[in-house]
Amino acid sequence: MERWKVLNAAGVLVVLALVGAAAVQAGLLANPFVDDRDRATVTVTGADGKPLAVVEAEVADTSEERYTGLSDHESLENGSGMLFVHDDENERTYVMRRMDFGIDIVFVAANRTITTVHEAPEPGPNEDGEQQRYSGVAKWVLEVPKGYTDVQGIEEGDSIGIEYGNGTANASANATVTIDESERHTGAVVSP
Numbered sequence: 001m002e003r004w005k006v007l008n009a010a011g012v013l014v015v016l017a018l019v020g021a022a023a024v025q026a027g028l029l030a031n032p033f034v035d036d037r038d039r040a041t042v043t044v045t046g047a048d049g050k051p052l053a054v055v056e057a058e059v060a061d062t063s064e065e066r067y068t069g070l071s072d073h074e075s076l077e078n079g080s081g082m083l084f085v086h087d088d089e090n091e092r093t094y095v096m097r098r099m100d101f102g103i104d105i106v107f108v109a110a111n112r113t114i115t116t117v118h119e120a121p122e123p124g125p126n127e128d129g130e131q132q133r134y135s136g137v138a139k140w141v142l143e144v145p146k147g148y149t150d151v152q153g154i155e156e157g158d159s160i161g162i163e164y165g166n167g168t169a170n171a172s173a174n175a176t177v178t179i180d181e182s183e184r185h186t187g188a189v190v191s192p
Contacts, residue, residue, distance in 0.1 A: 040083050041163040044154050053152040061085040071098035081144040089139040096129030102146030107136025114158045117149050
């Protein structure tokens with residue numbers, strides 16, 4: 001009788017493992033053993049055309065990655081950040097959900113112009129960060145260490161260039177830059 005219980009429990013574990021593997025393969029669940037976030041180099045250029053900063057950023061381009069954001073990080077080093085990629089330009093609101101450190105939140109329009117910059121302090125000891133809301137019009141949102149935008153002189157009206165994988169998004173400031181989903185994993189960037 002004991003042996004059957006052990007075999008049944010082992011069978012259940014095998015079935016759960018197979019279902020989990022199938023869900024990961026189908027893209028329904030993220031693979032917990034692989035850090036598959038893409039990376040981008042974001043160059044911020046002032047209104048005068050001079051470079052202000054270069055940020056090496058993790059890319060959050062799925063709804064799950066955008067929801068988690070930086071909440072699974074302990075800190076950010078200067079020159080690092082996270083680039084949130086949305087399908088279109090729209091009014092966006094970001095919160096400080098489960099954050100342990102403050103950040104600057106930079107909202108960027110489809111034409112790559114910075115529309116809004118917020119300094120977001122870390123949530124207090126009894127806060128979860130959901131009440132800290134920061135809004136702006138954006139296709140992209142760049143999060144960097146708190147105070148980074150002041151130190152680098154980054155402000156509304158500046159623009160960004162995105163180097164994503166093997167491609168670049170360096171079209172003129174008035175062009176819309178699109179990262180084509182079908183080419184995202186090859187590192188290609190399409191700029192119409």
